[in-house]
Amino acid sequence: MSRGSEYFNVKTHRYMKNSDELFPEYVLKQIEKNIRLKTELAIEIGAGMGRFSKAIEKRFARLIIVEPVDEYYRILQQLFDNENVRIEKVCVEEFFPGNIENNTIIFAFHLMHHLKYEQRALIYKYIMKTRSMGIFIEPNRTNPLFFFQILFSAGMRLKEEKRYLRLSTETYKKEQSANGLSTRLIKRFCFFPPPLIRILLLFRMRTLLNFSEKYFNHFFPFLSSYQLIVCSRDHEE
Numbered sequence: 108m109s110r111g112s113e114y115f116n117v118k119t120h121r122y123m124k125n126s127d128e129l130f131p132e133y134v135l136k137q138i139e140k141n142i143r144l145k146t147e148l149a150i151e152i153g154a155g156m157g158r159f160s161k162a163i164e165k166r167f168a169r170l171i172i173v174e175p176v177d178e179y180y181r182i183l184q185q186l187f188d189n190e191n192v193r194i195e196k197v198c199v200e201e202f203f204p205g206n207i208e209n210n211t212i213i214f215a216f217h218l219m220h221h222l223k224y225e226q227r228a229l230i231y232k233y234i235m236k237t238r239s240m241g242i243f244i245e246p247n248r249t250n251p252l253f254f255f256q257i258l259f260s261a262g263m264r265l266k267e268e269k270r271y272l273r274l275s276t277e278t279y280k281k282e283q284s285a286n287g288l289s290t291r292l293i294k295r296f297c298f299f300p301p302p303l304i305r306i307l308l309l310f311r312m313r314t315l316l317n318f319s320e321k322y323f324n325h326f327f328p329f330l331s332s333y334q335l336i337v338c339s340r341d342h343e344e
Contacts (some may be wrong), residue, residue, distance in 0.1 A: 129308045130301050131162035134333075137296050137320065138242060142337055146240075148211045152199060152230065153218035155179050157186045159244075163214060164192060171195060173202050199226045203233045211239045219243050219336075220271030224282065231286035235340055241288075243336040247295055248272050249329035279336055288338045295331035298323040 138144070149167040154160050154174045160183070164170045169191050174180050175198040183194050195202055199222065213234060219227060234241050246253050248271050280290045297304060298319040307316055324331050 127305075128161060130305045131159045133304060133308060133316075134159065134244065134297070135162045135166065138244075138335060141292055141294065141335065142240075142242065144212060146210055146212050148208055149214060150208070150211055151214045151216075152202075153215060153221070154183060155217075156182045159214070159216050160186065167212075169193075171206075171208075173197060173199070175201075199229055203229045207237060209237045209239070211237060213239055213241045214243075215241070216244045217246065219245055220268070220274050227282060228286055231283055231288055231338070234338065235287045238340055240291075240337065240339040243338075245274065245334050245336060246271055247329070247331045247334050248274065250332060252300060252330075252332075279338075283338045287340065289341045290336070290338050292335060292337040294335045295324050295328045295333065296320060296335055297332040298327070298330060300332055 144166050147167065148169045148171070149163050150171045150173065151160055151163055152173045154172045155176075156179055157172075160170070160172060164187070170193070172183055172187075172192065172194045174183055174194065175196060177196070180194065180196045187194065213230060215230070222230075230241060233239065253268075253271075276293050279293065283290050299307065299316075304316065307313075
């Protein structure tokens with residue numbers, strides 16, 4: 108993702124705008140079921156319009172948000188005016204060489220498939236150097252609903268999204284291993300589409316959601332909405 112890319116704007120990705128905390132909190136809680144979020148600092152790369160940023164902020168003493176797109180940056184400034192959140196209007200290539208914070212958690216939501224390998228490698232190298240952890244949420248590439256989303260979402264284009272089809276489980280493992288990291292977890296979750304999950308949360312149907320996470324994702328993983336990818340240095344806990 109480059110600074111000011113015309114593809115990244117509110118119209119194209121309006122589904123990523125945060126309407127409330129229900130779905131972001133749900134996603135973070137799914138992450139917490141698998142990974143202990145125990146560091147003081149989190150870094151969110153490519154935060155967009157801050158759909159998950161508030162949920163991250165609640166869990167850490169400090170948060171650095173990296174977002175190069177002017178339109179998104181202005182929205183983030185309106186969301187956060189507290190001292191524990193720092194927003195950097197820079198791209199991956201500009202941020203990582205000059206910022207060294209040990210033992211952090213790097214979050215990226217719907218971002219990795221937009222980056223070239225060289226950009227992902229910068230993130231992996233940072234995680235390796237600083238004894239940090241990467242937590243990446245990506246679309247499940249086997250879910251056919253993603254193609255319908257592209258078809259019916261104004262402005263979304265397959266040529267901008269198709270890289271996620273190439274990022275298989277093995278590709279992530281090979282990339283991370285090549286940069287000295289271990290892939291600690293790759294797991295599919297959120298069996299229902301996000302809008303439906305939000306409705307179920309509104310109607311307090313958590314039993315159905317818990318059942319779907321435990322069983323539906325296990326037996327029908329190709330229909331899950333997301334995959335959770337976690338990496339860190341070898342033997343890191």
